[in-house]
Amino acid sequence: MLIIGGDPLVFCVEISLVCGTLALLWNNLLICTISFPLLSQMVLFWFWPIQIDFPPTDFFKQIVHNLEEFRNLPLLKLWIGPLPFVILYHPDAVEVVLNSSKHIEKSFPYKFLHPWLGTGLLTSTGDKWRSRRKMITPTFHFTILADFLEVMNEQANILVDKLEKHVDKEPFDCFLDITLCALDIICETAMGKNVGAQNNRDSEYVRAIYKMSDLIHHRQKSPWLWSNLMYPMFQEGREHTRSLKILHSFTDNVIAEKVCEIKNHTQQKDDFDDNCEQSGPKKRRAFLDMLLNTTDNEGKKLSYMDIREEVDTFMFEGHDTTAAAMNWVIYLLGCHPEAQKKVHRELDEVFGNSDRPVTMDDVKKLRYLECVVKEALRLFPSVPFFARTTSEDCHIRGFKIPKATEVVVVPYVLHREPEIFPDPEEFRPERFFPENSKGRHPYAYVPFSAGPRNCIGAFAVVPTTERMNLNGDFRSLWLITAAEQFLLVFHISIVITFSFFPWASPESTLHPLYCFPPYWDVLHM
Numbered sequence: 394m395l396i397i398g399g400d401p402l403v404f405c406v407e408i409s410l411v412c413g414t415l416a417l418l419w420n421n422l423l424i425c426t427i428s429f430p431l432l433s434q435m436v437l438f439w440f441w442p443i444q445i446d447f448p449p450t451d452f453f454k455q456i457v458h459n460l461e462e463f464r465n466l467p468l469l470k471l472w473i474g475p476l477p478f479v480i481l482y483h484p485d486a487v488e489v490v491l492n493s494s495k496h497i498e499k500s501f502p503y504k505f506l507h508p509w510l511g512t513g514l515l516t517s518t519g520d521k522w523r524s525r526r527k528m529i530t531p532t533f534h535f536t537i538l539a540d541f542l543e544v545m546n547e548q549a550n551i552l553v554d555k556l557e558k559h560v561d562k563e564p565f566d567c568f569l570d571i572t573l574c575a576l577d578i579i580c581e582t583a584m585g586k587n588v589g590a591q592n593n594r595d596s597e598y599v600r601a602i603y604k605m606s607d608l609i610h611h612r613q614k615s616p617w618l619w620s621n622l623m624y625p626m627f628q629e630g631r632e633h634t635r636s637l638k639i640l641h642s643f644t645d646n647v648i649a650e651k652v653c654e655i656k657n658h659t660q661q662k663d664d665f666d667d668n669c670e671q672s673g674p675k676k677r678r679a680f681l682d683m684l685l686n687t688t689d690n691e692g693k694k695l696s697y698m699d700i701r702e703e704v705d706t707f708m709f710e711g712h713d714t715t716a717a718a719m720n721w722v723i724y725l726l727g728c729h730p731e732a733q734k735k736v737h738r739e740l741d742e743v744f745g746n747s748d749r750p751v752t753m754d755d756v757k758k759l760r761y762l763e764c765v766v767k768e769a770l771r772l773f774p775s776v777p778f779f780a781r782t783t784s785e786d787c788h789i790r791g792f793k794i795p796k797a798t799e800v801v802v803v804p805y806v807l808h809r810e811p812e813i814f815p816d817p818e819e820f821r822p823e824r825f826f827p828e829n830s831k832g833r834h835p836y837a838y839v840p841f842s843a844g845p846r847n848c849i850g851a852f853a854v855v856p857t858t859e860r861m862n863l864n865g866d867f868r869s870l871w872l873i874t875a876a877e878q879f880l881l882v883f884h885i886s887i888v889i890t891f892s893f894f895p896w897a898s899p900e901s902t903l904h905p906l907y908c909f910p911p912y913w914d915v916l917h918m
């Protein structure tokens with residue numbers, strides 16, 4: 394009945410979950426792995442190609458729905474096509490994987506990022522990942538981030554000017570405006586190139602980034618698109634090749650320009666040094682400048698392809714996540730006028746009537762706003778799930794998980810554990826006040842992942858990964874993460890502007906026309 398009347402994936406997921414659960418109750422994950430895949434695969438392979446093409450919203454909604462239903466079970470397993478995934482949604486389970494320096498290998502679906510991102514920091518593994526992480530970490534030093542603040546201020550001003558045009562007018566969808574602002578910031582900080590996406594939303598590069606993200610997401614959940622040989626035969630595969638060309642030639646040009654610029658600059662500096670003392674305005678350095686100068690332990694520089702894969706990785710990881718988070722923060726403040734009022738009060742205390750640029754000191758003083766950002770990332774983590782392949786046998790919540798198992802951490806569900814976050818669906822920034830976060834399980838809140846392979850954007854101002862794991866234990870605002878700073882600066886501008894809007898005033902809530910990242914919206918219907 395379910396197959397005929399409903400969605401075959403739901404049916405398969407449910408069969409797998411029930412079977413998996415029974416096997417787990419018998420305390421033997423392997424029985425489950427061996428006994429049931431045939432049934433699930435048969436159904437999936439017969440029906441998937443016809444019916445799995447439902448929107449990403451439904452796909453995610455189904456997974457979350459099932460996890461909520463079985464939350465009280467120690468572990469769950471989900472089949473995606475021929476692949477079984479062990480799902481982790483309890484802090485003890487998440488800790489085993491994230492805290493380990495062994496389980497650093499990314500899961501199979503990350504392979505579809507390789508044509509675009511190569512094996513950069515996000516997708517690499519083993520020694521390559523270790524040495525890259527060591528090389529790149531210093532470029533996220535606090536002082537370097539302070540330089541980037543200037544770019545954030547400039548771009549945030551452009552955004553505010555755009556938003557001001559809507560004051561006292563009809564409600565509108567601000568999702569794209571905010572996303573383009575995030576994109577401009579990452580382009581300038583990562584590559585030192587102003588792409589002007591905010592003023593030209595139709596740029597070929599911008600369109601290619603979005604197309605590529607959609608294509609990869611779709612391919613990850615469509616087993617018939619997995620073969621590299623077959624993929625180009627599909628319309629999607631051809632679009633993939635086209636977008637890839639645009640993205641790579643853009644990065645190629647930027648790197649070539651940069652190399653040229655550095656050569657000229659070195660030449661000019663040598664000539665200049667020969668004649669007199671150096672003076673003039675300080676040149677802003679981008680992540681790319683640093684990559685071009687970075688060396689490994691043996692003093693070897695990164696190759697051209699190494700640099701390109703890292704620039705592409707940071708372009709992708711650095712803007713999508715922050716854009717989603719900013720949008721959610723604004724939405725939640727619009728829905729919670731009391732919290733919005735408090736943010737306003739705090740901004741007034743720090744800025745008064747001034748419209749000067751935001752400084753690092755200002756950011757440190759905005760304690761309530763920081764809690765708002767954290768609570769938004771709890772409810773709507775920008776990376777709602779991420780996955781690893783286990784590198785050795787391990788034990789999770791009493792079960793033996795064999796080497797090479799695909800495991801998925803689902804922060805969206807983890808962050809809703811009612812024993813740790815009572816009334817989990819409620820937006821309560823107070824949860825992150827220092828006095829309320831004492832003693833919280835260190836792996837109960839992981840919007841930036843955690844452990845040695847956490848988000849490098851979050852790692853920046855925290856001296857050790859272990860300290861970063863103490864999520865919620867932010868005794869000093871020096872521990873604000875890089876990614877959060879990025880969000881806060883935007884946020885200040887946005888809140889100021891939005892306060893002019895009748896529908897976002899403390900007395901009202903955001904208009905329903907407001908649009909969200911696609912994978913979340915149906916969850917509230």
Ligand code: HEM
Binds near residue numbers: 707715774840875876
């Ligand atoms: C709200 C903002 C952000 C959130 C919520 C976030 C979240 C995450 C998460 C969950 C991961 C782990 C992904 C996985 O294991 O597959 C990750 C990894 C990563 N993030 Fe972020 N991120 C944010 C901003 C940034 C920014 C601004 C940058 C760079 C400018 C960045 C660069 C990276 C990189 C390079 C990795 C891979 C790290 C590694 O594997 O060693 N992220 N991020």
